Amino acid sequence: MNSSVSALPLSTLSPANEALTLRLPSALQLKQQLPLTPALAQQVHAHRAAVRAILNGEDSRLLVIVGPCSIHDPQSALEYAGNLARLASEVSDQMLLVMRAYVEKPRTTVGWKGLAYDPHLDGSDDMAGGLTLSRDLMRQMLQLGLPVATELLQPMAAGYFDDLLSWVAIGARTTESQIHREMASGLGMPVGFKNGTDGGVGVASDAMRSAAHPHRHFGVDSQGHPAIIQTPGNADTHLVLRGGHRGPNYDRAHVAQVNNDLIKLKIPARIMVDCSHANSGKDPLRQPAVFNDVLEQRLQGDRSLIGMMIESHLFEGCQSLGPTLKYGVSVTDGCLGWSATEQMLRQAVSKLRKQQDA
Template sequence: MNSSVSALPLSTLNPANEALTLRLPSALQLKQQLPLDAALSHQVGVHRQAVRAILNGEDSRLLVIVGPCSIHDPKSALEYAANLARLAREVSDSMLLVMRAYVEKPRTTIGWKGLAYDPHLDGSDDMAAGLGLSRELMREMLRLGLPVATELLQPMAAGYFDDLLSWVAIGARTTESQIHREMASGLGMPVGFKNGTDGGVGIACDAMRSAAHPHRHFGVDSQGHPAIIQTPGNPDTHLVLRGGHRGPNYDRQSVARIHDDLARLKIPPRIMVDCSHANSGKDPLRQPQVFNDVLEQRLLGNHALIGMMLESHLFEGCQPLGPAMRYGVSVTDGCLGWESTEQLLRQAHGRLQSQA
């Protein structure tokens, strides 16, 4: 995988604050350089409709967003995707498995911001190469037959990937952002809004209500020019529970309370549980416990629980960036290993089949 996209020469130097500006290729230019053919474009449309059908109760399968916390190594990411594609075909009657391809990572202060920002892992921040590599990687995942999901953190980056995605997350730190709500209102795929870092769902409820409406907002067009963007509103949003500072929020009592809150606000009760983050106490090996608890709630009749999210890589745990890194191990949050992930999903498949 070797994208030839590169930044254009330095265009301005602001003497007031010494800020440097490097011009990136436009979203249109990158899409033309790394196009999506008609067959893959149709596949993305089919996958989006499948996710919508699950959200709307027209498809009884469980939606599972699964993959590395973040992608830093295309080779290991594609090996993981190949494993997932094989499993997805085998469990397709009970679950829709979607590849988590996160190339942007929010940072509380500083740190590695993801493949789209720093693909060389060395602080050089070659974003032109990162955008090209990220798009090329997602396109390869589509060729394996997988739906692809990501978190859209920087709205200006969304246009480089939006035609490849079947599901999008808006993270806990950005769900409150008006800019992200406006962006979501114009996306052509389902969007999951995470609850705030405090664990409350009010912010996410406001976000879903906002994203469902049309907006006019400042933005850039596909050629990179400043533009007024007019959005139609996105009816295909849902809540993602990820716990908060006070602890988990996936238990039966929390889910029942949140279900009532959604009903009171006349928001469709569509709930996904992120098995990581505060719901697992940031212990990746506790994710199966969370997953199975939520699965049990669903098997007992709570069909508002439409899906789960798992952070999973080829091997469990995490590691710092450095010169001698282990293959297939996350460099951000700790992940469940592939063997444990496969076992968990196969067991869930069996339980869902037995109830059908």
């Protein structure tokens, strides 16, 4: 994609031990270049309200965040989104399907950091192009009628997408970060905090309590200037169980313990289960087993379980980055294929409808 907004070098000469600085477009510039129409802005507002209603128990539907582990190819991502949009309209009486549009990826050491960082997949790190491509792609997903979700990893990048999103994740490695808690307190959409990598929920519980309060913190305004940001607090947060080093934490015993812990802390007991990561033992084909276990808990009356997250692409598995890539296959974590995903969701909706009609 050609873009009129690009990174500009601030200095062509830099000592070997100093970082090279390139100036990016401001969030305001990119939003003006790729604006939301009034109709799409109203759609985002309605989708956020729908997610809040599910969190607050006012909407009995299941919230399902589903899509690729990360987006690396806009064409396959839009094909997936088209499939999801068609299914979403068919199951909307029982589920709110939200497109997982992850354009940033946390790395334990080094590796590809996502579409927003390296859209050409070649280490050139054209971040100006990546931000433009990511925003345009999310906008096209909105045009299909889908709510859009992402993980906000770099707080400075949040302003480029925040008006497009209906749900946001804060990852297991950043839930403990004060900076991410401050950011979440100022977001206008619901936020799911993942439990820590050890599997414990204490860090996420602290994060939800922190995000619910107003903050004043250092930040950047929409024009790219350093600023003091004052946030109102975000009451629309919830816990995401993703397992940990000691194994899964989605089973009945763990969920019951988490419920008790949240109640003691006077935090609303609303829980999403990430069917991937440690909960599936990093085996993407085990996600349906996790999903169905959680669904059964829900069918048996546990209303604290408000939704699930699924890593899914057009085709199952994953692949390493290279000169030749298979179409519709993840380049990060392994994913469930679309066919198996659709079958799983349709079967779940059938069970939900059957219970409703009983």
